[in-house]
Amino acid sequence: MLLDVRGAEKAFGGQAVLDGVDLAVRKGEFVSLLGPSGCGKTTLLRIVAGLLGADRGQVLLDGADITGMPTHKRGVGVVFQSYALFPHLSVSDNVAFGLRAQGQPAGSIRQTVARFLDLVHLGGMASRSVRGLSGGQQQRVAVARALAVAPKLLLLDEPFSALDRKLRETMQIELKHLLREIGITTILVTHDQEEALVMSDRIAVMNKGAIEQFAAPDDIYHRPRTPFALGFVGHSTRLDGSARDTDQGVLAVDTAAGPVRAPGSFVPGSPVLLAVRPERISIGAGLANPAVNSIRATLSDIVFQGSKVHLHLAARGGGPVLVETNRVPDGLAIGDETALNWPVADTLLFPRETA
Numbered sequence: 001m002l003l004d005v006r007g008a009e010k011a012f013g014g015q016a017v018l019d020g021v022d023l024a025v026r027k028g029e030f031v032s033l034l035g036p037s038g039c040g041k042t043t044l045l046r047i048v049a050g051l052l053g054a055d056r057g058q059v060l061l062d063g064a065d066i067t068g069m070p071t072h073k074r075g076v077g078v079v080f081q082s083y084a085l086f087p088h089l090s091v092s093d094n095v096a097f098g099l100r101a102q103g104q105p106a107g108s109i110r111q112t113v114a115r116f117l118d119l120v121h122l123g124g125m126a127s128r129s130v131r132g133l134s135g136g137q138q139q140r141v142a143v144a145r146a147l148a149v150a151p152k153l154l155l156l157d158e159p160f161s162a163l164d165r166k167l168r169e170t171m172q173i174e175l176k177h178l179l180r181e182i183g184i185t186t187i188l189v190t191h192d193q194e195e196a197l198v199m200s201d202r203i204a205v206m207n208k209g210a211i212e213q214f215a216a217p218d219d220i221y222h223r224p225r226t227p228f229a230l231g232f233v234g235h236s237t238r239l240d241g242s243a244r245d246t247d248q249g250v251l252a253v254d255t256a257a258g259p260v261r262a263p264g265s266f267v268p269g270s271p272v273l274l275a276v277r278p279e280r281i282s283i284g285a286g287l288a289n290p291a292v293n294s295i296r297a298t299l300s301d302i303v304f305q306g307s308k309v310h311l312h313l314a315a316r317g318g319g320p321v322l323v324e325t326n327r328v329p330d331g332l333a334i335g336d337e338t339a340l341n342w343p344v345a346d347t348l349l350f351p352r353e354t355a
């Protein structure tokens with residue numbers, strides 16, 4: 001592991017913000033800390049950066065305990081949400097800043113600055129003032145400045161939030177490729193699931209000061225471990241139910257929309273939550289197939305998403321259902337009732353909290 005955070009705890013004014021967090025990041029990996037505002041992701045990043053001390057716990061980088069070490073000695077590069085560029089300095093002087101602070105010789109500084117400005121496509125703007133740069137260009141300077149000192153670890157705190165959607169998407173892909181090329185280990189803080197899905201090798205889904213799941217994007221989408229991870233990454237339809245019985249590893253559940261089956265097992269009578277991703281549901285005739293769940297629902301809205309269509313339905317006796325499809329089935333109109341089918345194997349099962 002390049003980075004190993006063990007049992008990090010932090011409270012502000014008696015309020016716990018990090019609740020004994022462990023985070024182990026492999027060398028060369030791109031990891032996102034994903035979660036809603038206030039879940040503690042920036043606090044965790046700042047502890048890794050050395051900008052904030054944890055109340056308890058340890059931070060190891062490359063095997064060395066850096067828990068009490070000041071930021072500038074840690075070998076980490078940080079890109080902040082605001083970029084925090086030096087406004088009175090030129091593009092190249094911004095990038096050279098850390099190298100000068102390290103006391104590197106002028107010739108080598110010139111070479112390094114030129115190399116990183118080329119990498120971020122700002123080769124022609126070295127002598128420009130950073131004041132006149134666009135948001136995307138400023139971000140590139142901030143990235144070049146952070147990378148120029150050859151950190152072991154790059155920390156990115158919501159670095160795309162000041163950019164408009166189109167530029168954000170371009171910069172995400174560009175930065176992902178650049179960081180992979182350099183091979184640097186990176187941790188990104190974001191509340192944007194798309195961003196985390198696009199960029200990460202693994203995502204740590206955070207909720208209320210704890211990591212609920214730390215896994216590859218694909219794993220979190222298809223095998224969310226908690227209802228929170230299910231809800232925070234991707235869309236889903238949720239059905240509340242009560243466990244009936246288990247037969248050969250498949251649980252039968254009674255829901256308001258009718259009986260539904262899911263892989264798993266619970267004590268009969270337990271409150272459970274069932275969920276299914278929108279692209280797994282198909283519209284058609286009702287099926288009496290033990291490997292397929294089938295419920296009935298009424299179409300309430302059709303929302304075009306470009307290449308996909310979202311169908312919003314109301315389950316008979318139940319709540320809202322979301323179906324993602326390539327096109328609206330022939331003859332299906334708003335107000336029509338239809339059968340919805342999805343594989344039992346694609347049905348997610350969780351314990352349900354009851355108030």
Ligand SMILES: Nc1ncnc2c1ncn2[C@@H]1O[C@H](COP(=O)(O)OP(=O)(O)OP(=O)(O)O)[C@@H](O)[C@H]1O
Pocket residue numbers: 012013017035036037038039040041042043044191
């Ligand atoms: N220096 C501080 N003093 C007091 N409370 C703080 C301090 N820093 C953070 N907090 C509180 O700790 C909680 C977690 O903050 P943190 O910035 O880590 O959340 P976050 O998940 O990064 O959210 P956001 O996306 O809004 O930045 C918040 O409730 C915040 O108000």
